[in-house]
Amino acid sequence: MRIASAETITTSPGRNFVTLRITTDDGLTGLGDATLNGRELAVASYLSDHVIPLLTGRDAARIEDTWQYLYRGAYWRRGPVTMAAIAAVDTALWDIKAKAAGMPLYQLLGGASRTGALAYGHASGRDIPELLDSIREHLAAGYRAIRVQTGVPGLGPVYGVASSGGAGGAGGPGGGERYDYEPARRAALPVEETWDTRAYLRHLPGVFEAVRAEFGPELPLLHDGHHRMTPIQAAKLGTSLEPYDLFWLEDATPGEDQAALRLIRQHTTTPLAIGEVFNSVHDYTTLLTERLIDYVRSAVTHTGGVTAMKKLLDFAAVYGVKSGMHGPTDVSPVGMAAALHLDLAIHNFGIQEYMRHSAETLEVFRTSYTFADGLLHPSDTPGLGVELDDAAAARFPYAPAYLPVNRLTDGTVHDW
Missing domain, CATH: 3.30.390.10 (Enolase-like, N-terminal domain)
Structure with a gap:
């Protein structure tokens, strides 16, 4: 062949x-x-x-x-x-x-280790009432674990908040239509957002207090810091969130400096996840061997494929670290299906990020994976279980689009 x-x-x-x-x-x-x-x-x-x-x-x-x-x-x-x-x-x-x-x-990867993969969805709001409504919507849609992101008082559009105009939300301060549930926006130049870490650190514990008060202690809650904190700021946040029992705090600090996670780990018992911008097992060596993280966040699409991700996750398993593979809509249904086959087969599965693709995307990519009762399954269709419709793909030509650029309140370019 x-x-x-x-x-x-x-x-x-x-x-x-x-x-x-x-x-x-x-x-x-x-x-x-x-x-x-x-x-x-x-x-x-x-x-x-x-x-x-x-x-x-x-x-x-x-x-x-x-x-x-x-x-x-x-x-x-x-x-x-x-x-x-x-x-x-x-x-x-x-x-x-x-x-x-x-x-x-998944059968060629050793067969199923579970009946389905627990998925988490992205709930967000410009303020706490809007966030609580978003969580209710996700629970009604069948999610059993929720990522929590909100706006920050005094700031404009913020990454991860679906209704923020500058992050792609229609009619908001940044203008433009939302780009398939993600902050990327079709435009000649990136949108520029403003950030204030101290304001964020003051605001976030109250957000989780309100969510726990509304939904109780059992619902798994996650949060993405999106690389915006210094190690000591991340340590402070992890400590302040301990009463709210997070499933994980993701990307608390830029991942290039693996040793920075040592400081965070010393100060907080909040579980840590990192890696969606990593692309090799070598990015994880210190993090895994020193047990500085709890979840691997890489995507099959960006980390060398099924072969490389299987090896990475087997390496992580030796140190008790679980999977939490990247799975928003910037991974196509093909990449999502590949992740789901690994999710089902590996022993050290943790959770799978899952954002539903748009109806137009699902016209182009004919999928067979399923989501029911909070669990994803890749299906028993031979192969990945995804086929591409060439005629549908041809109806949607490439259009330039960018993720936002982040600046501090004084104009300094900051981590995004």
């Missing part, structure tokens, strides 16, 4: 996606997600100009060898563009192998 051809499909049904499709000489096809939010065309070019010419004629069954060939053979290793491209190839080859076997992918 040889690779006969490969092609990239760039489409924008509400937001931009890059998909790699590999076809074998016996007619099987496999899909891989190559989407890199705000830098999609860089990965599409990397694939078309540098990777696809290397694939024709290769044995489609030799997945590990192909992964090593693309990673070690290129000399320039790691980085989000390279690893997203390798992930797309790897995931497409796993899709083909599972189709050839007539099995859902």
Whole structure:
């Protein structure tokens, strides 16, 4: 079974996606997600100009060898563009192998370890009453775990708050329509938002106090700090949130400095999650071996594919660290399906992020995974269980879109 051809499909049904499709000489096809939010065309070019010419004629069954060939053979290793491209190839080859076997992918990864993957949704509001309404809506939709994000008094639009205009919400201060439930916005230049960490630190404990008062102690609650705190600020926040029993505090500080997590860990027992901007197991070595985090947040799409994520999560399991894979709508349904097969198979599963894709996206990507009673299941369809509709994809051409840029109140560019 040889690779006969490969092609990239760039489409924008509400937001931009890059998909790699590999076809074998016996007619099987496999899909891989190559989407890199705000830098999609860089990965599409990397694939078309540098990777696809290397694939024709290769044995489609030799997945590990192909992964090593693309990673070690290129000399320039790691980085989000390279690893997203390798992930797309790897995931497409796993899709083909599972189709050839007539099995859902999770069966080739060791079979199911659970009946479904607990998912968390994104509740948010400009103020506390709006947040509480959003949580109620998510609970009514079947979620059993909730990420909590709110606006900060005195600031304008804030990342993660769905109704903030500058984050893409229609009619708000930033203008424009929301970009498939995420803060990216279609525009020639990024929106610029304003941030004040001290105001945020004062406000957030009261938010969680109100949520716990309304919904009780049993509901798993999560929060994303989005790399905006120094280590000592993150330690302070983790300590102040301990009475509210968070499932995790995510991305409390920029992840490049792994040693910074030592200080946070020394000061708080709030569980820590990090890694959605990581793209290699090497980004995690200190964090795992010193048990500085509790959850791995990487995405299959951005971390080298199914092969690399399985190895990373097996490494994490040695140190008692669980999965919490990245899964908002900047991961296509192909990438989401790949994550769900891993979720079902690995032993150290923790939780899966899940934002529902738009109706237009689901026209392009025909999915078979399901969400019921708070749990996701990848389905028993052979392969990944996702197919791409070329005619639908062609109706949605690429459109430039950017995530916001963040500035402090004095105008200094800050972490976003």
